[in-house]
Amino acid sequence: VSEDGNDRNDEIWALASAGMSHSAIAAKYGISRARVGQIVNARTPAVFGFTEAHRAAVRYQESETLKRLAKAAEAVVASPPPRSSAIGKVVCWPDGHERAGEIVVDESVRVAAIRERRLISESYRRLTGTDLANTDRTMSRDEAEKAMLAAIADERARRDKQLADLQALHALPAPYIHAKVVP
Amino acid sequence: VTPAINDLPENFERWPRSVQLRYLEELHAIYYPDTRTAADTPPAIQGEVID
Numbered sequence: 001v002s003e004d005g006n007d008r009n010d011e012i013w014a015l016a017s018a019g020m021s022h023s024a025i026a027a028k029y030g031i032s033r034a035r036v037g038q039i040v041n042a043r044t045p046a047v048f049g050f051t052e053a054h055r056a057a058v059r060y061q062e063s064e065t066l067k068r069l070a071k072a073a074e075a076v077v078a079s080p081p082p083r084s085s086a087i088g089k090v091v092c093w094p095d096g097h098e099r100a101g102e103i104v105v106d107e108s109v110r111v112a113a114i115r116e117r118r119l120i121s122e123s124y125r126r127l128t129g130t131d132l133a134n135t136d137r138t139m140s141r142d143e144a145e146k147a148m149l150a151a152i153a154d155e156r157a158r159r160d161k162q163l164a165d166l167q168a169l170h171a172l173p174a175p176y177i178h179a180k181v182v183p
Numbered sequence: 184v185t186p187a188i189n190d191l192p193e194n195f196e197r198w199p200r201s202v203q204l205r206y207l208e209e210l211h212a213i214y215y216p217d218t219r220t221a222a223d224t225p226p227a228i229q230g231e232v233i234d
Contacts, residue, residue, distance in 0.1 A: 137197050144198035148206045151192035152213070159213055 012036060013043040062127055070120045076113035080105050 008029065015025050016036070026033040042052045050058075083091045083106040091104040125131045139147070195203065212219060 138199055139194060139197045141199055141202065144202040147192060147194065148198065148202050148209075151206060152209045155210060155213055 009039045009043070012039050016040045059127060063124065066120050066124050066127070070117060070124075073113045073117040073120060077110055077117065080107070080110040080113070082106060 012025055012029065015028075016022065017040075022036040022040070023033050026036045029036075045051050045054075083104045085091050093099045093102050093104060095101075122131075192206070195206070198206070
């Protein structure tokens with residue numbers, strides 16, 4: 001949504017919802033009919049109740065939340081809490097151990113935080129669609145037009161063959177066929 | 184004579200929207216030439232074309 005065109009786009013949306021045709025609106029504002037459709041669609045809730053603007057806002061909020069959570073999880077990975085004994089005392093490495101006297105870190109919490117961090121990354125990728133195999137599957141116009149013309153030629157050949165078959169049937173003497181061939 | 188509308192050409196979903204629409208128009212023109220009027224072939228859209 002352009003920052004300068006917001007008022008104009010609101011007017012366009014209002015006119016369209018009041019029943020003015022898209023081509024009339026396009027003529028009024030000097031833009032293409034397709035552009036009017038685009039503007040109206042961006043402001044019209046889909047069947048499930050979200051406009052593109054809503055979705056963009058949700059995407060933004062969610063990505064901010066995920067960033068915050070990721071920082072929290074990374075902090076836990078960097079400095080996990082100490083392990084507590086059954087009676088709530090902090091556990092230290094025993095005498096004779098190479099790290100004797102040092103506080104024992106709770107590795108299970110660190111592992112859980114690493115897993116959370118991984119899940120946050122996954123959510124973020126899903127939110128932004130970076131996990132999709134190929135983001136743009138649209139063919140180039142030239143290639144698509146070539147394929148389209150070939151498909152049309154095939155379709156013409158198919159139609160001609162069907163017509164020829166029908167006419168051959170029609171040429172048979174009665175009572176084999178009475179129907180008139182209508183191309 | 185019936186169109187093969189159940190099998191669209193391969194990779195049809197990857198064509199740009201305007202090419203898809205033109206294909207469907209051509210298909211209609213092949214099988215239903217008598218039902219078509221001048222309104223069925225609208226003038227090309229001026230300005231930007233959204234695919």
